[in-house]
Amino acid sequence: MERLPVEVVGNILSKLGGARDVVIASETCRNRLEILITQTIFQTTGLQGLSILMDDVDDFSASTVIAWLLYTRETFRRLFYNVRTTPNVNILDICGRQKLEILALSHTLFCQYLRTGSRSFAYCMPKIEILELVNSDIAMSDTQVTVELNSPTLKCIYVEAISLDKFIIEADSIECLHLKDCGLDDVSFIHLDIGETVDNLEIVDVSNFTIFWPKFYQMISKLSRLRKLRLWDVAFDDEEKIVDLETIAVCFPQLTIFLWLGWTVINDLFSHWIEGLVERCQNLKKLVIHGIVSEAKSLEECQMLANVTSSMVQLMRKYKDVDVQFEYI
Structure with a gap:
């Protein structure tokens, strides 16, 4: 111009x-x-x-x-x-x-x-x-x-x-x-x-x-x-x-319709916290898990991430009507 x-x-x-x-x-x-x-x-x-x-x-x-x-x-x-x-x-x-x-x-x-x-x-x-x-x-x-x-x-x-x-x-x-x-x-x-x-x-x-x-x-x-x-x-x-x-x-x-949870620094309590929230949200339709995983991880952090993922799989089996999505950066 x-x-x-x-x-x-x-x-x-x-x-x-x-x-x-x-x-x-x-x-x-x-x-x-x-x-x-x-x-x-x-x-x-x-x-x-x-x-x-x-x-x-x-x-x-x-x-x-x-x-x-x-x-x-x-x-x-x-x-x-x-x-x-x-x-x-x-x-x-x-x-x-x-x-x-x-x-x-x-x-x-x-x-x-x-x-x-x-x-x-x-x-x-x-x-x-x-x-x-x-x-x-x-x-x-x-x-x-x-x-x-x-x-x-x-x-x-x-x-x-x-x-x-x-x-x-x-x-x-x-x-x-x-x-x-x-x-x-x-x-x-x-x-x-x-x-x-x-x-x-x-x-x-x-x-x-x-x-x-x-x-x-x-x-x-x-x-x-x-x-x-x-x-x-x-x-x-x-x-x-x-x-x-x-x-x-x-x-x-x-x-309770839509729940978006995430972490900056992951720990063992995260999966328990999510499960506690889902139990209280009787009308929950969608759950988005947002986390930071792009940085270099130690063996302990990788194991913790694996444990959280396993817990989320169990949660999905328990609450089949909830649409669970993962957003990792």
Whole structure:
């Protein structure tokens, strides 16, 4: 695209509905790239989707990126933003009160917004349905880093590599919650709280996380329609090591349809743990066993893997109605 005159590119994008929705810049030197993107965007009208994905490129000029956003914010509905700028750009200050339905932010500034007052998240993003925050800097006015999201339209939220003290979600339409690699410095702790109206939340996906089980369970116990709960590479705090699987099975009957279990470091207890879960899941239809076996294994580890496999074969014979699949990497 960079070989064509800018006027031609802009004219094409303006006339083709599908092509004008998204502008993805090719990788080249930073200065030339900034000029190319700027000229292309300014030659384009009616832009509905903007992707600025520059993860491997040096810092862009903040003023240039702000110019892109100011020019397109009146029309675009989808913004995928992954670019480092000097200084950081506050997307909500620039794109607030617009038509954004999907917002994905990486390496940018994200201010904490209180649920009251004119600066609430719902006020800034009245139509937002999908929000992704990856490695974003949280602007704070005090020592405690708190993010509070209140939105009647928000359906899906993905948060990765962000350090917080407290994260509160109040979203009546929330359906999917994904948290990954979040923590506070070296202490991976987060207090989660979701408002009372969570009837639509069906998926909770937590990975690489340290949680306090009583507080986490208190949160998910409100989710009457929860059908998928994945705790991947999750560590529980030292004081609360017991996870009551019986209570989970009773409180969330829809979870028993599909069960996905796995290991990072295999041990003798894994097969017993799986069998205990299957016994409690009377309506189980599908069981997926996910494990890491690609690294070099000692003789002891190979024997342990063989024992687990034998136990799974016996389990399959006992529960013939359950579709068992293995995913090894």
